[in-house]
Amino acid sequence: MFYREAGDFKTSYVADGQTFPIRFDRMRYYAVLVAAFGVIPFFINDYWANAILLPFLIYAIATIGLNILVGYCGQVSLGTGGFMAVGAYGCYKLMTTFPEVSMIVHVLLSGGITAAVCVVFGLPSLRIKGFYLAVATLAAQFFLVWLFNRVPWFYNNSASGQISAPEREVFGIVITGPNASAWATYLFCLIFLTFCALVARNLTRGSVGRSWMAIRDMDIAAEIIGVNPMKAKMTAFAVSGFFIGVSGALFFSVYLGAVEVGEAFGIQKSFLVLFMVIIGGLGSIFGSFAGAAFLVLLPVVLKVLGVDVLGWPTDIVVHFQLVIVGALIVFFLIVEPHGLAQMWRVTKEKLRLWPFPH
Amino acid sequence: MIRNLMSAALAVTLVSGPAAADLVFPDLSYRTGPYAAGGVPFSDGYNDYFTLVNERDGGIGGVKAQVIECETGYNTEKGVECYEATKDKGALIYQPLSTGITYQLIPKVTADGIPLHTMGYGRTSAANGKVFSHVFNYPANYWNGASGVINHLLEENGGDLSGKKISLVYHNSSYGKEPIRTLEELSEKHGFELKLLPVDHPGQEQKSQWLQIRRDRPDVVVMWGWGVMNQVAIQEAANIRFPMENFIGVWWSGAEHDVIAAGAKANGYKAVTFHNVGDDFPVFDDMQKYVVDAGLAAGAGDNVGKVLYNRGLYAAMLAVEAAKTAQEMHGVAEISPAMMRDGMEALVIDEAKMTGLGMPNFGPTFNVSCENHGGLGLVGVTQWDAENQTWSLISDFQETDGDVINALITEDSTAFATENNIAQRCE
Numbered sequence: 100m101f102y103r104e105a106g107d108f109k110t111s112y113v114a115d116g117q118t119f120p121i122r123f124d125r126m127r128y129y130a131v132l133v134a135a136f137g138v139i140p141f142f143i144n145d146y147w148a149n150a151i152l153l154p155f156l157i158y159a160i161a162t163i164g165l166n167i168l169v170g171y172c173g174q175v176s177l178g179t180g181g182f183m184a185v186g187a188y189g190c191y192k193l194m195t196t197f198p199e200v201s202m203i204v205h206v207l208l209s210g211g212i213t214a215a216v217c218v219v220f221g222l223p224s225l226r227i228k229g230f231y232l233a234v235a236t237l238a239a240q241f242f243l244v245w246l247f248n249r250v251p252w253f254y255n256n257s258a259s260g261q262i263s264a265p266e267r268e269v270f271g272i273v274i275t276g277p278n279a280s281a282w283a284t285y286l287f288c289l290i291f292l293t294f295c296a297l298v299a300r301n302l303t304r305g306s307v308g309r310s311w312m313a314i315r316d317m318d319i320a321a322e323i324i325g326v327n328p329m330k331a332k333m334t335a336f337a338v339s340g341f342f343i344g345v346s347g348a349l350f351f352s353v354y355l356g357a358v359e360v361g362e363a364f365g366i367q368k369s370f371l372v373l374f375m376v377i378i379g380g381l382g383s384i385f386g387s388f389a390g391a392a393f394l395v396l397l398p399v400v401l402k403v404l405g406v407d408v409l410g411w412p413t414d415i416v417v418h419f420q421l422v423i424v425g426a427l428i429v430f431f432l433i434v435e436p437h438g439l440a441q442m443w444r445v446t447k448e449k450l451r452l453w454p455f456p457h
Numbered sequence: 458m459i460r461n462l463m464s465a466a467l468a469v470t471l472v473s474g475p476a477a478a479d480l481v482f483p484d485l486s487y488r489t490g491p492y493a494a495g496g497v498p499f500s501d502g503y504n505d506y507f508t509l510v511n512e513r514d515g516g517i518g519g520v521k522a523q524v525i526e527c528e529t530g531y532n533t534e535k536g537v538e539c540y541e542a543t544k545d546k547g548a549l550i551y552q553p554l555s556t557g558i559t560y561q562l563i564p565k566v567t568a569d570g571i572p573l574h575t576m577g578y579g580r581t582s583a584a585n586g587k588v589f590s591h592v593f594n595y596p597a598n599y600w601n602g603a604s605g606v607i608n609h610l611l612e613e614n615g616g617d618l619s620g621k622k623i624s625l626v627y628h629n630s631s632y633g634k635e636p637i638r639t640l641e642e643l644s645e646k647h648g649f650e651l652k653l654l655p656v657d658h659p660g661q662e663q664k665s666q667w668l669q670i671r672r673d674r675p676d677v678v679v680m681w682g683w684g685v686m687n688q689v690a691i692q693e694a695a696n697i698r699f700p701m702e703n704f705i706g707v708w709w710s711g712a713e714h715d716v717i718a719a720g721a722k723a724n725g726y727k728a729v730t731f732h733n734v735g736d737d738f739p740v741f742d743d744m745q746k747y748v749v750d751a752g753l754a755a756g757a758g759d760n761v762g763k764v765l766y767n768r769g770l771y772a773a774m775l776a777v778e779a780a781k782t783a784q785e786m787h788g789v790a791e792i793s794p795a796m797m798r799d800g801m802e803a804l805v806i807d808e809a810k811m812t813g814l815g816m817p818n819f820g821p822t823f824n825v826s827c828e829n830h831g832g833l834g835l836v837g838v839t840q841w842d843a844e845n846q847t848w849s850l851i852s853d854f855q856e857t858d859g860d861v862i863n864a865l866i867t868e869d870s871t872a873f874a875t876e877n878n879i880a881q882r883c884e
Contacts, residue, residue, distance in 0.1 A: 261566070
């Protein structure tokens with residue numbers, strides 16, 4: 100009944116090659132876009148923006164970035180936290196050095212800086228694979244955090260080593276700082292997320308994405324059929340770095356407003372984003388959204404349920420939260436190793452046949 | 458079934474939601490994570506004092522105080538979530554007990570008009586009320602602490618520290634970096650040699666730092682630690698047989714759980730403080746009667762009288778006194794956050810007031826003004842007695858080096874004001 104292809108005829112190559120070839124799916128996608136851009140901004144308040152939607156949007160960008168590297172190109176990375184820190188500190192330096200430039204430019208430039216850094220740390224991937232590459236990127240994580248802690252130039256010599264986002268605007272609307280309104284910060288991040296998701300989706304459908312996937316599936320075979328491994332791996336690191344840098348810049352400037360590198364961009368951040376990728380589904384853009392939503396929303400839902408509804412002590416709820424999130428991760432990995440995206444795919448298949456499964 | 462559950466949930470939400478008439482004091486606590494050892498007693502003390510005021514006095518000026526606890530785990534992202542979740546419930550004052558969360562909340566509370574009290578932590582230059590309208594850090598800040606340590610050493614060494622070697626073991630975060638500027642200034646002024654030894658979060662690994670101390674043989678080690686880092690540092694100091702009386706911590710490195718693990722070897726370890734220690738105060742009799750015996754104590758109820766419990770109690774007492782001041786100033790019992798801020802700015806803590814509260818000499822006397830949000834910055838010194846398992850105040854609250862500190866505060870806060878286009882107040 101749903102997701103029916105019957106009667107949905109394509110008359111051109113463009114129509115045949117579109118992202119959502121099934122009509123129902125396409126309508127759902129437009130409905131989500133309309134709701135996200137046209138409805139939510141009118142109802143959003145500070146709590147929804149700062150506690151739920153901004154972290155979701157920003158983590159989704161980071162997850163898409165890491166998914167390109169890990170899920171599409173098969174290069175394991177544990178340096179996400181460090182690369183997000185590059186985006187954040189790049190954005191801070193740009194914001195304070197060129198205060199009159201629009202935030203959009205700053206965020207894009209910080210993404211570019213991170214892409215460059217990411218490529219440098221991706222060079223070892225030409226020689227090493229798998230666990231060894233994970234260790235090499237882990238070194239990037241520790242080195243970058245150490246660097247931003249050690250060199251005062253990065254935090255403009257402030258006494259505490261904290262970086263704080265000053266107030267900056269886009270087209271006269273305040274985006275960063277305490278006076279930014281919830282809808283403005285939300286829309287700003289949403290635009291970046293939509294842009295990143297569209298770019299990622301189309302890259303992965305094209306020749307670049309196919310070369311990534313060829314490298315992921317079997318690098319020697321890919322090389323034999325003419326995929327240049329250096330080009331494929333370096334583009335994957337660059338694109339992934341760009342997205343992660345954008346998310347780091349937004350994380351610092353729009354969401355938190357003040358960060359400290361060790362606390363905000365430590366190794367736990369790398370693991371968190373990697374978990375989002377794995378739970379969401381390797382090699383799936385939708386999975387990146389699902390994974391980010393799962394790990395951002397679940398703690399908040401459990402907290403609201405435990406503390407506000409049931410009235411339990413806060414520490415007990417946090418301990419339960421750890422147990423439940425951990426158990427759910429194990430559960431998902433056993434029941435559906437390909438993540439939430441695969442569950443979504445299976446559901447869609449079922450829905451296509453429903454109510455006549457045979 | 459689902460409808461039943463939902464209506465039950467709704468009913469519970471309605472019951473547990475704050476009644477409009479309460480004075481709301483959010484408690485951004487951390488009872489989990491690597492810093493829980495310090496977060497639990499502080500939060501217990503903070504909660505218990507409000508319970509005591511409700512039970513014994515019937516609230517503040519006749520209005521009940523309500524504490525909304527929210528777990529941050531010392532994590533800035535959760536801190537933001539807690540702030541956003543509680544600010545619309547009529548929150549009068551925030552005390553996040555974390556320097557990282559403080560840095561995030563400073564611009565937010567200023568925009569939202571809610572006062573922030575960071576007692577002995579946070580951004581030191583917030584003591585300048587001309588720039589920071591909604592942030593308070595009385596009675597003492599990090600730089601008072603650093604200067605208090607040096608003053609104590611001066612006293613011990615007959616006023617001369619020239620040529621001495623002092624090492625600072627610090628938590629490599631915004632919190633641990635705060636005293637460095639002041640100590641550098643003081644090292645120039647008094648001619649001692651300062652060596653910096655950062656310890657990364659959470660601080661379990663300190664072998665290399667203490668190896669270096671063993672090699673350098675500094676005369677004094679100063680510590681700016683928190684959480685598990687304190688225990689490990691004191692144990693390491695004991696292992697290399699560093700003389701404990703030459704090892705002195707800031708107030709966040711001077712609680713029972715920091716020293717007990719090292720046993721008898723920790724005897725003589727010192728820490729600066731801005732409030733008194735122990736439970737030998739009349740207020741604790743009331744606490745026993747109205748809170749502990751009535752089964753209303755927060756948490757497990759086993760922290761009463763501990764150093765950090767007293768600090769939480771002291772923080773709550775200052776909040777309650779500020780609320781009372783605000784009620785008097787504005788003539789209303791149900792004050793707003795803006796009124797609370799006025800009350801904090803007009804707060805006077807003198808000996809008579811503290812005695813009246815059953816807390817004689819519990820903290821230094823001070824008064825807050827529009828220009829000075831940091832109080833007088835008087836700092837005392839406590840020492841650990843491992844045999845009796847008690848901390849005791851060995852030096853009363855004394856003045857710190859105002860010349861050095863005030864110049865630094867003006868410099869740092871002016872830089873903040875220019876960076877953020879803040880016009881100076883109190884003209």
